[in-house]
Amino acid sequence: MKAILSIFLFFTVIFHSFGQTEKIEVKVKLHSIEGYGQYEDLANQAIIQLEKAINSDEFRQGMIYGNFIKTNDLTNKELFYKIILAHEEQGPGGKDTVIDLRVRTLRINSDESRWKNKCKIGSNSGTIGIDGNGDGVTAICPQRLKKWKEENNVADLAGHYAHEYMHILGFGHYKFLSRDKWRQKTFVYKIGNLVSNLVRKEMKK
Numbered sequence: 200m201k202a203i204l205s206i207f208l209f210f211t212v213i214f215h216s217f218g219q220t221e222k223i224e225v226k227v228k229l230h231s232i233e234g235y236g237q238y239e240d241l242a243n244q245a246i247i248q249l250e251k252a253i254n255s256d257e258f259r260q261g262m263i264y265g266n267f268i269k270t271n272d273l274t275n276k277e278l279f280y281k282i283i284l285a286h287e288e289q290g291p292g293g294k295d296t297v298i299d300l301r302v303r304t305l306r307i308n309s310d311e312s313r314w315k316n317k318c319k320i321g322s323n324s325g326t327i328g329i330d331g332n333g334d335g336v337t338a339i340c341p342q343r344l345k346k347w348k349e350e351n352n353v354a355d356l357a358g359h360y361a362h363e364y365m366h367i368l369g370f371g372h373y374k375f376l377s378r379d380k381w382r383q384k385t386f387v388y389k390i391g392n393l394v395s396n397l398v399r400k401e402m403k404k
């Protein structure tokens with residue numbers, strides 16, 4: 200039944216969304232938030248801005264005219280529908296056309312201490328967070344969250360959620376010995392950056 204609904208929605212999106220007759224509004228739903236403490240309000244702001252950005256015409260334009268690598272062989276239009284359909288491939292998911300998010304902080308002081316050095320601001324790996332290793336829960340480095348709160352940096356947090364969500368939709372940016380310059384060209388990175396830029400612009404208004 201779920202598969203039939205997905206196919207139905209997929210075609211509904213195709214016929215309406217690009218025909219511009221009826222615009223499908225994507226919702227972003229935060230199902231769970233753990234370890235954020237005083238930073239929860241920053242997360243809520245980022246989620247509101249993420250929803251706005253993804254539904255904007257600028258996002259659609261960026262998707263149609265963008266140049267991406269690591270696209271799982273999908274065309275730009277197909278990539279766009281995939282985001283709008285929002286059918287999660289990892290974790291418990293939720294309703295289609297709803298971006299179902301579950302977020303937490305990395306437990307760098309207990310069982311996830313292996314991330315402690317990588318999470319340090321300015322570290323070589325530049326780790327911001329992890330996509331949740333298949334459980335669909337996106338985890339962020341606590342140091343990064345603190346830094347972004349101090350900067351009131353809603354834009355980069357929204358971009359981080361978009362980036363990690365692309366992993367939940369089944370996209371990756373792995374290549375043996377890849378360099379940052381190469382990673383920046385991947386679909387996952389570019390969508391994260393597109394969302395960050397759109398939110399930054401929106402918040403300056």
Ligand SMILES: [Zn+2]
Nearest residue numbers: 362366372387
């Ligand atoms: Zn990633």
